[in-house]
Amino acid sequence: MAALVEMDQIVKIYPNGVVANDGVTFSVERGEIHALVGENGAGKTTLMKILYGEERPTAGVIRINGKPVHFHSPQDAIRAGIGMVHQNFMQVPSLTVAENVVLGKEPTRRGLLDRKAAIQITEDLSRQYGLKVDPEATIDSVNVGMRQRVEILKILYRGAEILILDEPTAVLTPQETTELFKSIRTLVKQGKTVIFITHKLREVKEISDRVTVMRGGRVMGTLPTREATRESLARMMVGRDVFLEVSKPPRERGSKVLEVRDLTYVSETGRYILRGLSFNVYAGEILGVAGVEGNGQTELVEVLTGLRPATGGEARVMGVPILNCPPRAVRLAGVAHIPEDRLTNGLALEATINENLIVDRYFRPPFRRGMFIDNQVVREHGKGLIETFDIRTPSGELAVASLSGGNMQKVILAREFSSRPQLLIAAQPTRGVDVGATEFIRQQLVEQRNRGTAVLLVSADLAEVMSLSDRLIVMYEGQITGVFPEASQATEEEIGYYMLGVKRQSPEEMEAYL
């Protein structure tokens, strides 16, 4: 019998000449959980958009149950029983959960929306597939996990047999991920088929039956998950051996570099974002900050780097106060910053690579000589860093916009690492970066620590903070709810409780370790 979905020799060439899929053959069996993995730009999402009718293939055939189909729009795909949950949810925030579920195919009574029926439908689906939601709550009042469940219910209501989930765990806490996986298993038990896009190899091992690896627009292979190891999958994705775990020599904690006392920040709208944080970071250690996004981590970093004014408290780097100082003063005190939003803060895309590399030092010798900037020195400085950090470009005189995402990130790293900071603040350093570059960035962070730099690492990727950090603090609603003096000995489960605010250590418990 034919496979449920067969995509045969799919080619997708965009009008600008980018080949996103280059003869991809991909098949899914009925009732399986099929993981689709690959680096950014490998062509996973394009392939799934073709299956969902959002993109049309340049060449190739799609067969459902052995019959060729031609989708001109997602509506065609939905009629054929295919539904997709995108990374960005498509919901109306002011409507209720039930209204969002039925939106576009509403049950009506006398031409008007039948609210009761909508709630009934939502409850039935919710119970049947174990996807817990509150039908009468408005979307803007529920958390990300529930919004995702609403999105899945939406496509189930439209009769989806095949569910495509595009990186569904990227926005979830460990507990919510466990919950989602449970739901996925329920769905499959009831005859549904799930295609699961991810680049987290641990999840591939945990949830999927089979896995297909893509690289550079092609399929590198499909294999049963039990025959795959994380290492072998990573090798297929990147094309060489990848060291996922960075080995760290034991920590040699040095002197106190960053000292934060009672730091508070109240937003312009009067919300308390940071509520009295106190902690230290020492030379030669990585202090990780874990937490669900939106609990004050972004603001903490911006306050410490001078991008945002603090409301109260103190922060010193090697004894020098840095709070409410302009960014240049903070940098001169020895702070380097890898910003969370790289394209907004970290780079000037239309400026050249060389120009981007000197923003924190152009005003000092040897770059500045008398009244002028010595362009010869700027070029040589750029050339050196391009070599050291392996930035792939024909010339440092090209605009940063001409680089790939991973290489843009390297421009920032090159600048921030080469400033020889006392304190390095890294916010989401590997977000949106592919496996190869992630490995490089992690190694560099550990390298900085080994050289005696104090590192403050903020990351939403719990596995990352746990494996890189020496010490770990957890933030919840602008407070530190827990501190783990040996990050490697904590469990994700345990940290998850602190991230959700379920557990909380007392100030006395934490005091000794902060």
Place this chain on the structure above:
Amino acid sequence: MNLLRKSAVREFLRILIAVSAALILGFVITLLVSKQPVEAYRAFLLGPLSRFNRFGDWIEESITLTLVGLAVALVFKSKQFSLGAEGQILLGALVSGSIALFVPLPGYVRVPLGLLAAMVVGFLWGYLPGYLKAHLNANEIVSTLMLNTIALKIYDYFLIFHIKPPNAGYNASETFTKDGILPSFVPALPFLADLRARFMSQTNITVMLYLAVIAFLVAYYLMYRTPFGYELRMIGANIKFAHYGGINVKRTIVLAFAVSGVFAGLAGAHLAMGIHTKLIQNISLGIGFEGIVVALMARNNPLFVPLSALAYGYLRAGADIMERSSDVSREMVLVIQALIILLVTAERVLPVIQQRVAARRNAQPTPSLAEGGE
């Protein structure tokens, strides 16, 4: 270096293509509205070179346009859309003209003093909207336009109530004495006497020609070789990045407005002490806004401003001559002029052509990805 040269060639080509396209379109329109299209268009194309005084007019206007174009390019490069050049020109003309009229010093002191005063007043009249923008977040388009109006009224007030001779029939000052006028660009040397006399009788090309060249070099070096220029360009490229990197964004923005004003003020002094040699009403006639066209045509790069000013000055001079010497009505001349501006400033004229060429090249065998397995 090679890359730089390439981009300079491309920029030159871009201007050339845009101007040619504009000229062709202008001719098509002339064909439609004129009984003697060829003669009319010849007046337009060759008019500025047809007589010595017309040539002089073109060069004089190009000098003003260069200075204003540099002023606009500097501030636009930081993505601050100051439209304040007009007001800075007026006040520059006013103070330099007043010095030319009323300060009893010998010419070699009075003229430099006038230029300096015009630059200082331009600086201050730029500092004001710069400060309002940087510290109070006042929209610079609104504030500079308002300041233009204020400058215009200040100019008129002083001209009409204090400078104009009481018995004069129209609103103008007396013509400056020799000590208040910029000397001719031809040095007063015995063997150049004939040439000097010829230029002085028919044109007002003054030493401002040399000052414009110096201004051009200063602007270029300022923007591409100094820390201030780097700050300016980074703010223009991404203001958040500049802030993150430690650049003092507010200070740089205020300075960008003010330094831009220096060049515009100098242009005002050129109008007063070089071209008109007296203060008249409507002395600037909107040339501050023409500077925007010049700067946009040069992509805000000082390197291309003189070329852009010469080209645009030529088109303007030609259009004026066509209006005066043919049956093409003023309205149509303005339409042609506007079309030219439109085409020349259209950012995408060359890129579109390049894309077409690239697309045709790509339509041949598609490159496949270099590596990969099955």
